[in-house]
Amino acid sequence: MMAEKMNDTFQFAIIGGGIAGVSCAEMLSSLCPEVDILLVTASPLIKAIANYKKISKTLEEFDVEERPWMSMQQDCPNVKVIQTEVTSLVAEAHTMTVRDGQTYNYKQICICSGGLPKVIAKDHQYVLGIRDTQSVKEFQKHLHHARRILVIGNGGIATELVYEVQGCEVIWAIKDKSISSAFVDAGAAQFFLPKLNADKEEGNKPSKRHEYTTEDDILPEDLKEQTLGGALGPDWSENLKMTGQQEISHQVHVEYRVEVKVIYTAEEFVATEMTESTLPGFIQDKWPVYVELTNGQLYGCDFVVSATGVVPNTHPFTKNNQFSISADGGLLINEKMETSVVDVYAAGDVCSANWTHSPHWMQMRLWTQARQMGAYTAQCMVAKVRNEVVSLDFCFEMFAHVTKFFGFKVILLGKFNAQGLEGDHELLLRMTKGKEYIKVVLRNGTMQGAVLIGETELEETFENLILNQIDLTPFKDDLLDPNIDLEDFFD
Numbered sequence: 001m002m003a004e005k006m007n008d009t010f011q012f013a014i015i016g017g018g019i020a021g022v023s024c025a026e027m028l029s030s031l032c033p034e035v036d037i038l039l040v041t042a043s044p045l046i047k048a049i050a051n052y053k054k055i056s057k058t059l060e061e062f063d064v065e066e067r068p069w070m071s072m073q074q075d076c077p078n079v080k081v082i083q084t085e086v087t088s089l090v091a092e093a094h095t096m097t098v099r100d101g102q103t104y105n106y107k108q109i110c111i112c113s114g115g116l117p118k119v120i121a122k123d124h125q126y127v128l129g130i131r132d133t134q135s136v137k138e139f140q141k142h143l144h145h146a147r148r149i150l151v152i153g154n155g156g157i158a159t160e161l162v163y164e165v166q167g168c169e170v171i172w173a174i175k176d177k178s179i180s181s182a183f184v185d186a187g188a189a190q191f192f193l194p195k196l197n198a199d200k201e202e203g204n205k206p207s208k209r210h211e212y213t214t215e216d217d218i219l220p221e222d223l224k225e226q227t228l229g230g231a232l233g234p235d236w237s238e239n240l241k242m243t244g245q246q247e248i249s250h251q252v253h254v255e256y257r258v259e260v261k262v263i264y265t266a267e268e269f270v271a272t273e274m275t276e277s278t279l280p281g282f283i284q285d286k287w288p289v290y291v292e293l294t295n296g297q298l299y300g301c302d303f304v305v306s307a308t309g310v311v312p313n314t315h316p317f318t319k320n321n322q323f324s325i326s327a328d329g330g331l332l333i334n335e336k337m338e339t340s341v342v343d344v345y346a347a348g349d350v351c352s353a354n355w356t357h358s359p360h361w362m363q364m365r366l367w368t369q370a371r372q373m374g375a376y377t378a379q380c381m382v383a384k385v386r387n388e389v390v391s392l393d394f395c396f397e398m399f400a401h402v403t404k405f406f407g408f409k410v411i412l413l414g415k416f417n418a419q420g421l422e423g424d425h426e427l428l429l430r431m432t433k434g435k436e437y438i439k440v441v442l443r444n445g446t447m448q449g450a451v452l453i454g455e456t457e458l459e460e461t462f463e464n465l466i467l468n469q470i471d472l473t474p475f476k477d478d479l480l481d482p483n484i485d486l487e488d489f490f491d
C-alpha cells in the first residue's frame with residue numbers, strides 16, 4: 001500500500017471534469033477569485049461550454065467543447081486541476097485520496113462524478129455501451145465492419161444513433177409501443193416515423209467543436225481501461241462518421257414491446273440448434289452474435305448497442321460515508337444541493353434532486369441541468385461560507401429542454417408528457433406531416449407542458465403561459481390555430 005501524503009487544505013474541492021464539475025469550478029472561481037479551489041478529474045479532457053445562448057427565460061442552447069484539463073487553470077487561475085481518479089472520500093475527516101495515494105483536505109466538496117452507462121449484459125464481448133469519447137470510438141471501429149447491429153433502448157442515445165447510422169442495417173428493439181418514448185409521446189413518435197428509413201440530406205457537417213487530442217491518445221496504456229470520460233453531449237452524433245459496411249443509406253427495423261431474452265455467441269447459438277427468423281436478404285448469413293427477444297424473434301448481428309440509460313456514478317464515495325441514496329441510485333440532495341453528509345454537495349448526473357419540485361420542473365439527466373446544478377451548487381457553497389441565504393435558482397422553476405431528433409428541432413417544456421398528472425389533463429394537438437408537431441398539456445384550463453417539434457416559434461409564448469398559469473379556457477379552441485398570432489393575443 002502506498003503511503004498517504006498530506007497536502008494543503010482547500011476551501012472548495014470538486015470531483016469531476018464534466019459539465020457539472022467545470023460549471024461549479026468556474027462559478028466558484030468567479031465568486032471567490034482569492035480562494036484556492038481544487039478540481040480532481042479522472043478524464044484528461046474537461047468539458048467547457050461555448051457559444052452559450054439564452055433562447056428564453058428557461059431555454060438555453062450551447063455547444064460543448066472538450067478541452068485539455070490544463071486549460072482550466074489558464075481560464076480560472078485560482079483553480080488547481082489534478083488529473084487523476086479519487087479513490088476514496090472520508091467525509092468525517094474532510095479528506096479525499098487519489099489513485100497515487102495523495103490525500104487532500106477540503107472544507108466543502110462537490111461530487112460531480114456523472115453517471116455510468118447502464119449496460120445490459122455488461123461484460124458480454126459483443127455488447128457496447130455509449131458514454132464518452134472512448135466508447136464512441138469503440139463503437140465506430142466496430143460499425144465500420146458491420147452489416148447489421150441491434151440497438152436496445154428507447155431514449156436519447158438510441159434515437160440519435162438509429163438516425164445517424166448509415167451503411168448498416170439496424171434492428172431497434174424497444175420496450176414500448178412507440179419510438180423515442182423516453183422523450184416523446186406516441187403521436188410525436190408517429191410524426192418521426194417516416195424519417196426512420198428516409199435518406200438523409202447529406203451536407204457538409206462542419207464540426208462546431210474544437211477537436212483536441214482524445215483521451216485515447218493522451219492516456220498511458222494502464223489507465224485507458226479504467227478512465228471515466230465525461231459524457232458526450234449535444235451534436236455528438238452529428239459530427240461523427242457512423243457508417244457500416246453495406247451500400248445502403250438508412251435501414252431501420254423496429255421491434256416493439258420487446259426486451260432481450262438471451263444473447264448467444266455464434267458457438268452458443270449453434271449449440272441451441274435454433275434457426276434465425278430473418279429479414280429478407282440475410283437468410284444464410286452467419287453472425288458473431290445472436291439475440292433472442294421476448295417476442296420470440298431471433299436476430300443475428302455483428303454487435304449489440306445497449307443504450308439503456310445511466311446509473312449515477314457514486315461507487316468510490318459511498319464506501320466510507322452514509323449517503324442517503326435515491327431509488328435511482330443518485331446521491332440525494334436538498335434545495336441547497338447538500339447531500340445527507342455534512343459539507344458534501346453533489347451536482348449533475350450523480351445526484352437526485354430531493355426537494356419539493358416546482359409543479360413544472362422535474363429532473364432529467366441532461367447537459368442543461370448539469371450546467372445549472374453545477375453553477376447553482378457553487379453559489380450554495382459560497383453562501384454557506386458567507387452565512388448568506390440563497391434561494392432556489394429560477395432555472396428549477398420549469399423544465400425546459402431543446403434538442404434535435406430525426407433532423408427536427410425539439411423543444412420540451414414543463415410536464416411535456418403530462419408526467420405526474422395521472423389522467424387529470426387534456427391534450428391539444430396540431431400536426432403537419434413532415435413539418436411540425438405541437439402538443440399542449442392542459443389541466444383545469446392552464447398549460448402544464450408542451451412538446452414543440454419543428455420551427456414552431458411558439459416556445460416563448462408557451463413558456464410564459466406555463467409560468468404564469470393564465471386560465472386558457474376561453475381561448476382553448478384558438479390556442480393552436482395557425483392563423484392566430486398568439487404573441488399578439490397574449491400581449
Ligand SMILES: Cc1cc2nc3c(=O)[nH]c(=O)nc-3n(C[C@H](O)[C@H](O)[C@H](O)COP(=O)(O)OP(=O)(O)OC[C@H]3O[C@@H](n4cnc5c(N)ncnc54)[C@H](O)[C@@H]3O)c2cc1C
Binds near residue numbers: 020042229368
Ligand atoms: C452519448 C450521449 C449523448 C448525450 N446527448 C445529450 C444531449 O444532446 N443533450 C443533453 O442535454 N444531454 C445529453 N447527454 C447527457 C449529458 O451529457 C449529461 O447529462 C451530462 O454530461 C452530465 O454531466 P456531469 O458533469 O454530471 O457528468 P459527466 O459528464 O459524466 O462527467 C463526470 C466527470 O467525473 C469524472 N469522474 C468520475 N469519477 C471520478 C473519480 N472517481 N475521480 C475523479 N473524477 C471522476 C469523469 O472523468 C468526468 O470528467 C448525453 C449523454 C450521452 C452519454
Ligand SMILES: NC(=O)C1=CN([C@@H]2O[C@H](COP(=O)(O)OP(=O)(O)OC[C@H]3O[C@@H](n4cnc5c(N)ncnc54)[C@H](OP(=O)(O)O)[C@@H]3O)[C@@H](O)[C@H]2O)C=CC1
Binds near residue numbers: 154174259
Ligand atoms: N438529445 C438529448 O437530449 C439526449 C440526451 N441523452 C441523455 O443521456 C443519457 C443516456 O442516454 P440513454 O442511454 O439513451 O438513456 P435514456 O434514459 O434516455 O433512455 C434509456 C432507455 O432505455 C430503456 N431501458 C432501460 N433498461 C432497459 C432494458 N433492460 N431493456 C430495454 N430497454 C431498457 C428505458 O426504458 P424505461 O425508461 O422504460 O426503463 C429508456 O427508454 C440520458 O440521461 C439521456 O437523457 C442522450 C442522448 C441524447
